[in-house]
Amino acid sequence: MQGWAWEQAGDSEGEGRLNIAILSGKGGTGKTTISTNLSVITGANYIDCDVEEPNGFIFLKPSQIKREEVKVDYPVVDSSRCTLCGECAKVCQFNALVKTKKDIMLFEKLCHGCHACGIVCKQSALTFGKRIIGTIEEGQYGNLICKRGILNVGEPMAVPVIRRLLKNLPTGTNLIDCAPGTSCNVVSSLQYADGAILVTEPSSFGLHDLKMAVQLVRSFNLPFGVVINKHNTEDDRIQTYCEKENIEILGVIPYRREAAEVYSSGKMIVELPEYKEIFEEIAERLREVFPWNLQ
Amino acid sequence: MELTVISGKGGTGKTTIALALSELVKDAVKADCDVDAPNLYLFYDGRDIRKEYFYGEKKAVIDKKFCSGCNECEKVCQFDAIKDSKVDFFKCEGCGACILVCPHSAISLKEKKTADVYITQTNKGIISRAQMEVGSEGSGKLITMLRSNARKFADGNALIIIDGSPGIGCPVISSITGSDAVLIVTEPTQSGLEDFVRVMELCRHFGVITFACINKYDINEKKAEEIENFCRKNDVYLIGKIPFDDTVMKSIKELKPIVFYEGSKANQAIRQMWDNICKYIKYLNQ
Numbered sequence: 052m053q054g055w056a057w058e059q060a061g062d063s064e065g066e067g068r069l070n071i072a073i074l075s076g077k078g079g080t081g082k083t084t085i086s087t088n089l090s091v092i093t094g095a096n097y098i099d100c101d102v103e104e105p106n107g108f109i110f111l112k113p114s115q116i117k118r119e120e121v122k123v124d125y126p127v128v129d130s131s132r133c134t135l136c137g138e139c140a141k142v143c144q145f146n147a148l149v150k151t152k153k154d155i156m157l158f159e160k161l162c163h164g165c166h167a168c169g170i171v172c173k174q175s176a177l178t179f180g181k182r183i184i185g186t187i188e189e190g191q192y193g194n195l196i197c198k199r200g201i202l203n204v205g206e207p208m209a210v211p212v213i214r215r216l217l218k219n220l221p222t223g224t225n226l227i228d229c230a231p232g233t234s235c236n237v238v239s240s241l242q243y244a245d246g247a248i249l250v251t252e253p254s255s256f257g258l259h260d261l262k263m264a265v266q267l268v269r270s271f272n273l274p275f276g277v278v279i280n281k282h283n284t285e286d287d288r289i290q291t292y293c294e295k296e297n298i299e300i301l302g303v304i305p306y307r308r309e310a311a312e313v314y315s316s317g318k319m320i321v322e323l324p325e326y327k328e329i330f331e332e333i334a335e336r337l338r339e340v341f342p343w344n345l346q
Numbered sequence: 347m348e349l350t351v352i353s354g355k356g357g358t359g360k361t362t363i364a365l366a367l368s369e370l371v372k373d374a375v376k377a378d379c380d381v382d383a384p385n386l387y388l389f390y391d392g393r394d395i396r397k398e399y400f401y402g403e404k405k406a407v408i409d410k411k412f413c414s415g416c417n418e419c420e421k422v423c424q425f426d427a428i429k430d431s432k433v434d435f436f437k438c439e440g441c442g443a444c445i446l447v448c449p450h451s452a453i454s455l456k457e458k459k460t461a462d463v464y465i466t467q468t469n470k471g472i473i474s475r476a477q478m479e480v481g482s483e484g485s486g487k488l489i490t491m492l493r494s495n496a497r498k499f500a501d502g503n504a505l506i507i508i509d510g511s512p513g514i515g516c517p518v519i520s521s522i523t524g525s526d527a528v529l530i531v532t533e534p535t536q537s538g539l540e541d542f543v544r545v546m547e548l549c550r551h552f553g554v555i556t557f558a559c560i561n562k563y564d565i566n567e568k569k570a571e572e573i574e575n576f577c578r579k580n581d582v583y584l585i586g587k588i589p590f591d592d593t594v595m596k597s598i599k600e601l602k603p604i605v606f607y608e609g610s611k612a613n614q615a616i617r618q619m620w621d622n623i624c625k626y627i628k629y630l631n632q
Contacts, residue, residue: 077383078512079357083537103513104354104544106537124424144404144441144455165424165441204547207486207516231356231512232382234484238436254598256361260383266480286599308565315566317536 067222069341071095072244074268076260078231080252081280081304083107084314086228088321090195092330093337095224097192099199100240102185102212107228109317113190113197121200121215122181123208124164128155132176139168139177160207185212196221213239233267241268246341247275248301253286261289265298276301276340278333299340302333348493348506349623350379350525350554354541356512358533359561361385362594362604364509366616367529367623369470369605371505377496378475379489379521380511381461387475389601390468400476402460402485404440406433412452419444419453436481461488465495472499484511486520493521514548522548527555527627529585533562534569542573546582555630559586559619583626586619588612 073086083101087110090097099107126139126148137150147161148168159182169177184206189198200216202209213236217227220243227244230236241247247268251261261277268275276299279289283306293300310320321327351364365386368374378386406427408419413431420428423444427437445453460482466473474496476488496506510521522528528549532542542558549556558577563570570587577584591612597604604613 077357077385078353079355101513103515103518104356104537104541106355106540109536109540142442142446163424163439163441165439165443166422167441167443167446170422170443170446202515204514204544205519205551207519209513209515232484233480234382234478234482236484236513236515238481242436254595255388255601256383256385256598259385259388263383263480270481283595311565315533315535315538315569 068220069224069246070220070227070244071224071337071341072227072229072240072247072273073250074229074237074240074247074264075231075250076233076262076264077251077256080250080257082231082250083110083228084320085248085250085278085280085304086226087111088319088326088330089334090226091192091319091321092327093224093334094195095226096196096198096221098216098220098225098227099197100213100216100227100236101230102200102202102209102216103230103236105199105201108188108190108197108199110319111192111195111197113192116188116190119187120183121185121187121212122183123162123211124166124179125159125162125182126157126168126177127180128157129176129178130154132174134174134176136173138171138173142167142171160205163208164211184208187212187216209236210239217243233263237267241271241273244271244273247273249275249277250280251277251289252281253279253283253289255288258288258292261292265296274340276336279303281306301336302329304329347503347527347627348508348525350508350510350522350528351531352510352518352522352528352545353512353531354514354545355533355538358531358538359588359594360531361509362598363529363531363559363561363588363616364507365389365603366605366613367620368505368507369603370617370620373471373501374505374507375471375496375500376473377492377506377508378473379492379508379517381476381478381488381492381517382484382511384475384477386509387466387473389603390466390470390473392466392468392473394464395467396465398463399459400461400463400488400491401457402488403458403483404442404455405435405438405458406440406442406444406453407456408433409452409454412450414450416449418447418449422447458482460485463488463491463495465499472496474499484517486516489517489520514544518545518548519552522554523552525554527557527623529623530556530558530582531561532558532573534560534566534573536569539569539573539576543576546580557583557585557623557626559584559588561588562590563587564589585622585626586615588615588619
């Protein structure tokens with residue numbers, strides 16, 4: 052079976068935490084469904100890193116929400132000192148600064164807040180302000196801590212929000228609900244993960260995108276397993292692939308219209324006895340493979 | 347003309363619908379801008395007629411020969427990407443601030459290939475697409491390149507259909523800015539609704555004409571109604587309601603666009619929707 056060995060675990064910040072990332076490649080396979088329902092069943096904290104479209108709180112409805120703004124740096128030009136030499140614009144790798152005949156223009160949404168412009172300015176004409184690009188929220192669901200990041204609409208860069216969210220994770224086990232895809236948003240989340248659950252669905256799309264996700268978690272050397280969601284009995288392409296690749300299948304969740312309806316109204320599918328049982332089995336499976344202090 | 351299909355939430359049916367619409371139009375060019383999960387080409391037996399590399403990232407590289415270990419670079423890095431004169435490529439954003447402070451000129455930026463970019467010829471026209479290196483930055487510049495490639499193959503008034511990515515971030519912004527119209531595909535779920543609201547705000551923010559359709563609307567007719575009301579209040583043109591239809595699963599399994607299934611309810615609704623889009627576009631152009 053795919054190595055679930057503890058010594059392979061990755062770069063989680065500090066002791067006393069076990070961070071498991073839930074990712075999928077393809078969107079809409081059920082990352083949030085698996086993360087929220089597993090949190091409730093296992094007593095793990097829930098961390099929503101899909102900051103572009105964070106949906107976990109719809110289902111968990113945490114209480115006592117605390118909020119914190121996420122700010123990024125941007126350069127401010129003191130025009131009384133600026134000689135329009137244009138060095139700042141030249142050094143900017145992100146084309147966020149443009150020198151015009153009259154002034155230095157900032158395209159703030161392209162700015163990564165790296166301070167390179169400030170370093171090259173000989174006149175010390177640049178200082179740095181802060182602007183808000185999103186919010187971190189933290190609340191409680193029973194004993195569970197629920198956190199999420201929210202990217203403001205119109206902001207292109209989600210990574211600073213994700214990094215801030217993952218900086219101060221609670222101790223204990225954290226389930227990290229990732230963004231879809233396999234690019235920077237997911238990579239930023241995986242940097243804090245000790246293991247991963249890949250959620251997929253039995254279709255050629257699901258399989259194609261699962262392969263990309265497998266490649267990604269393998270490049271991080273993370274122990275991982277697969278959950279097949281929306282399963283129908285006719286299609287076993289995911290099982291065939293996992294067997295060939297020696298990947299552990301942690302669980303299979305059948306497709307039922309009833310479950311889709313429960314989900315659609317923002318409720319937890321573990322409210323249905325059949326699904327509660329399935330999630331308990333998945334939790335059992337996870338406990339076997341992780342040294343996990345679950346309730 | 348460019349029509350961009352997006353959704354906010356993933357898995358609502360963007361690709362199915364983008365593909366169906368492109369099949370209903372003669373000579374449509376397709377651009378698969380969902381570079382994280384590029385599934386459009388799976389439907390075709392295509393031939394790649396052009397391939398090029400896309401260099402979308404730069405990373406700092408420290409030359410050990412010149413490094414004295416003074417750690418000035420580590421101090422200046424805003425992304426905690428340098429520890430003990432070693433660069434963490436996953437954290438490095440390629441800003442080059444470290445280069446500016448290094449007293450020994452030991453650091454340089456190296457370009458990294460982040461995608462293979464293809465023009466694929468199929469029996470149903472051109473697909474502009476990319477295969478990203480897993481774990482790379484989902485850069486807006488790559489999307490811009492895919493759109494510009496598609497434009498090169500779209501003669502005159504030919505329609506370009508863009509299959510966008512989920513979310514509201516950089517790749518989505520790059521696929522809607524300057525597009526002639528956006529079609530948001532949503533689903534009647536609480537998540538679908540909340541994501542729809544955010545992605546619609548985004549379209550408004552960038553001032554693009556926005557259409558909406560509700561896929562699988564009969565899974566939860568009450569939620570579908572909420573979405574409809576929301577559209578009405580916010581002057582979004584709701585141009586289609588597509589029923590849940592097992593044939594869609596079948597079409598994905600058989601890798602045949604849904605418009606080829608005669609009796610399919612979803613097929614009929616998508617055709618109706620296309621008529622509506624044409625009418626609106628005509629009306630808006632008057």
